[in-house]
Amino acid sequence: MFAAHLEFFAAHQCAEAHWLPDTGLDILERIEIGRDFAYPSIKDRLPVILTKIVDVLYRDKCFVRGQFGEAGIEELKDFIGKISRLRSELQTDKPFTLLEEDCPDTEAWNQRIQIPNLVENPIECTDPSPLSVPLTSPTPQASWFTSSWLLAECYCYRKIASISLTSNYLRNLDPFKGQKQLALIESLDAIVSLSSFLLSNINCTLNDSTTSEALFKSLLYTSVWGNKCDLSISSGEANNQLSNVLMQLDLLKSYVLQDDVQKIFDYLVLLKTNNAVVNNNPHISYMPKTDMNRIDFVLDNAGFELFSDLCLAEYFSAIFGVQKIYFHAKIIPWFVSDVTNDDWYWSFEWMKQSGSAELLKLANLWEARIEAGQWIFTTHHFWTLPDTFDLMNSVAPDLYQQLSESTLVIFKGDLNYRKVTGDRKWDPTVCFGKVLNGFHPSSFCCLRTLKSDTLVGVTHEAVQRAKEERADWMISGQFAVVQSILPYP
Ligand SMILES: O=P(O)(O)OC[C@@]1(O)O[C@H](CO)[C@@H](O)[C@@H]1O
Numbered sequence: 001m002f003a004a005h006l007e008f009f010a011a012h013q014c015a016e017a018h019w020l021p022d023t024g025l026d027i028l029e030r031i032e033i034g035r036d037f038a039y040p041s042i043k044d045r046l047p048v049i050l051t052k053i054v055d056v057l058y059r060d061k062c063f064v065r066g067q068f069g070e071a072g073i074e075e076l077k078d079f080i081g082k083i084s085r086l087r088s089e090l091q092t093d094k095p096f097t098l099l100e101e102d103c104p105d106t107e108a109w110n111q112r113i114q115i116p117n118l119v120e121n122p123i124e125c126t127d128p129s130p131l132s133v134p135l136t137s138p139t140p141q142a143s144w145f146t147s148s149w150l151l152a153e154c155y156c157y158r159k160i161a162s163i164s165l166t167s168n169y170l171r172n173l174d175p176f177k178g179q180k181q182l183a184l185i186e187s188l189d190a191i192v193s194l195s196s197f198l199l200s201n202i203n204c205t206l207n208d209s210t211t212s213e214a215l216f217k218s219l220l221y222t223s224v225w226g227n228k229c230d231l232s233i234s235s236g237e238a239n240n241q242l243s244n245v246l247m248q249l250d251l252l253k254s255y256v257l258q259d260d261v262q263k264i265f266d267y268l269v270l271l272k273t274n275n276a277v278v279n280n281n282p283h284i285s286y287m288p289k290t291d292m293n294r295i296d297f298v299l300d301n302a303g304f305e306l307f308s309d310l311c312l313a314e315y316f317s318a319i320f321g322v323q324k325i326y327f328h329a330k331i332i333p334w335f336v337s338d339v340t341n342d343d344w345y346w347s348f349e350w351m352k353q354s355g356s357a358e359l360l361k362l363a364n365l366w367e368a369r370i371e372a373g374q375w376i377f378t379t380h381h382f383w384t385l386p387d388t389f390d391l392m393n394s395v396a397p398d399l400y401q402q403l404s405e406s407t408l409v410i411f412k413g414d415l416n417y418r419k420v421t422g423d424r425k426w427d428p429t430v431c432f433g434k435v436l437n438g439f440h441p442s443s444f445c446c447l448r449t450l451k452s453d454t455l456v457g458v459t460h461e462a463v464q465r466a467k468e469e470r471a472d473w474m475i476s477g478q479f480a481v482v483q484s485i486l487p488y489p
């Protein structure tokens, strides 16, 4: 295993050597200090996630028999066998296999599998310079421990989806559904506290600038901290928001290593009060919006995180009067806890049935917004490709065009952050605006807790402080960033 370990690292190093700083540490030391998280996350975390799926499927046996009879049970056994095979292929570093089902994303996926490390647009970056060397493919055939981390992880979830998509009775099976629903149910207290807070404060107006600004910040920070609750970081174990997050905001704020919350609020107020003047900001290569017509949430996890995002969205609708809010979610079960179509609708149903008057009120309000076309739930295959976002304009120009209509796109979570920043182990002090490699659809921000070793845009002092606080600061989910690309002032 150790040989595979080194081989895996060598392959990564091969592809990334031009930018990887020579720290003089060997691989084990690097993992210890929280860098090179790729290897343990594939080796340790994914097999646990796959094993958990097998357990869940065994438990679903009665339900499947009741619904589909013996034919359903045969399919369930086949499903379990395929998941076990996937786990064994991972553990023995087998080459990836092509997708066989006829889906809109099959061809794109098979291209990525066949030419795994091809980077069409090498990053051009003037500062620091090491990124100017284009990546080339070191291996024509990807396998679990020789491909890029992003491809290997995304491939795992796409392969799980393949198993459902090629079955008859279990076509719509989401193996993470139970975990996601339980996570929401167990966060009830925190969700009720947040809904009371929202309902008792949402009647303020922008004229009452102190209250409206404080409310915006509280809701935005809550949405950031909601991102702690992902079930992939805990390999599917419960990872819920149990306590009242609002009581902890001051403490939580102190863990935000780069905090653009004030900038974001000021930008939105400028637009709302018609004071935004198109200036010649040389760093902005898109046409900035001068109105507040549209906000986009690129969602991450279901459960408490989704609820916290909806509360922030309510602020945009109620206080800023934003006409359209788009919620982008995943088309297949993804990274255990990401929001799918079913999670979205189930969450509103659960709110109505929860027994809480506040949740009932909010569910009715939000369903009315959906009904009226103010809130729009949407999916796109691009979100479940292994592509970083600099490729969006060429791979999914329709999606890029949609985002360019937005006043502000909010990317939630760690995986979106990795994709925004090209999923490289940047020097954390590199400027956020410099790693985007042409990804400039519109003004945007990232709200993310740190759960992987990709980080940019923080000061040397912030890095030092975090490192002193805990060795695994980059992957623990304790620290966070709020980072933005904005045209004004
Ligand atoms: O995107 P999210 O839900 O915030 O986090 C997803 C995550 O748990 O999965 C990956 C590792 O498996 C990391 O990017 C991150 O830690």
Ligand SMILES: [Mn+2]
Pocket: 230, 232, 300, 301, 334, 335, 337, 338, 413, 415
């Ligand atoms: Mn997620």
